[in-house]
Amino acid sequence: MVKLKKEKLKILFTKQQVHNRVKILAKKINSDYKKEKADSLVVISVLKGAFMFTADLIREIELPVQLEFVKISSYGSQKYSSGKIDAPILLLPNLNGKDVLIVEDIVDSGRTISFLKEYIGAQFKSRSLKVACLLNKEARREVEVSADYVGFDVEDHFLIGYGLDSAEEYRHLPYLAICG
Numbered sequence: 001m002v003k004l005k006k007e008k009l010k011i012l013f014t015k016q017q018v019h020n021r022v023k024i025l026a027k028k029i030n031s032d033y034k035k036e037k038a039d040s041l042v043v044i045s046v047l048k049g050a051f052m053f054t055a056d057l058i059r060e061i062e063l064p065v066q067l068e069f070v071k072i073s074s075y076g077s078q079k080y081s082s083g084k085i086d087a088p089i090l091l092l093p094n095l096n097g098k099d100v101l102i103v104e105d106i107v108d109s110g111r112t113i114s115f116l117k118e119y120i121g122a123q124f125k126s127r128s129l130k131v132a133c134l135l136n137k138e139a140r141r142e143v144e145v146s147a148d149y150v151g152f153d154v155e156d157h158f159l160i161g162y163g164l165d166s167a168e169e170y171r172h173l174p175y176l177a178i179c180g
């Protein structure tokens, strides 16, 4: 039994719904990269929020996967984007010639993904560079950017669970819920 704190949580997607959707995304990713004749994939997971999504997604990938992590955020402990990118850990291997898939929990203002795509594009000549996000909060977009693979399009709610936090809480929950 999970003990939760005072904030009200309303389940938006159950564990089963998330699981089903991740499987569908992986199927599409497998088929696309096979069509594009990729021989392997470098998955760049954006910590901390994408850790659970990444772990489930890569277990369904049918190509050799090299897994990398970056720690980057535009949020801090607030429930809205600070407008500034904080990227304390951005150590990446050589991505020249690689098929690169950035895996993110949620695209909100779009700053994190836009920063990461530009950063990788400026440093390397990858064979391809795509984005998979579990959640897409289009209503909050401030920077024009879109993901190639989207789990769920969501309304402008603050969501927690399945890797996503509110001030570092709730990341361990197996479902996605609206918080507050």
Ligand code: IMP
Binding pocket: 046, 049, 073, 074, 075, 081, 104, 105, 106, 107, 108, 109, 110, 111, 112, 113, 157, 158, 159, 160, 164, 165, 166
């Ligand atoms: P962006 O740079 O504004 O697109 O924000 C992306 C980051 O903000 C995500 O990787 C999340 O860590 C965080 N974030 C955005 N919306 C939410 C939310 O509803 N719940 C939890 N974290 C969020």
Ligand code: MG
Binding pocket: 046, 047, 048, 049, 050, 072, 073, 104, 105, 106
């Ligand atoms: Mg994140």
